[in-house]
Amino acid sequence: MKGFIGEFKAFAVKGNVMDLAVAVVIGAAFGKIVSSLVANIIMPLVGVLLGGLSFSGMTYQVGDAMITYGVFIQAVVDFVIVAFVVFMVVKAITKAQSLGVEGEAPAEDTPAESSEEVKLLREIRDSVRR
Numbered sequence: 001m002k003g004f005i006g007e008f009k010a011f012a013v014k015g016n017v018m019d020l021a022v023a024v025v026i027g028a029a030f031g032k033i034v035s036s037l038v039a040n041i042i043m044p045l046v047g048v049l050l051g052g053l054s055f056s057g058m059t060y061q062v063g064d065a066m067i068t069y070g071v072f073i074q075a076v077v078d079f080v081i082v083a084f085v086v087f088m089v090v091k092a093i094t095k096a097q098s099l100g101v102e103g104e105a106p107a108e109d110t111p112a113e114s115s116e117e118v119k120l121l122r123e124i125r126d127s128v129r130r
Helices: 002-012 015-049 069-103 116-129
Strands: 060-062 065-067
Touching: 015 069
Parallel strands: none
Antiparallel strands: 060 065
């Protein structure tokens, strides 16, 4: 049982798990901000542009059930905005990583101690370059 607890502790305190937990919390907060933006700013403006249409009030009655498809439309707009922002962030991170990779010099595979012949050849090469 101690091995299981030790493994769980090692897993839970890894940097990646902690980063993931922070990302989930920030993502949830970001989702609330986007939902508020869509519900309180974007959809009312779209409604005004469409002649005073209110998406939150768009419903359809089927028997005793009320289908609120306006809320679904708002959720779709939420998703599109979040997906676009995530796309832009991933694109920026990928671009930054590719810039970092191009700027790095490739590592040379040289042994720690070269033979006397290799040292002499390098000296000759360097003197010829001058």
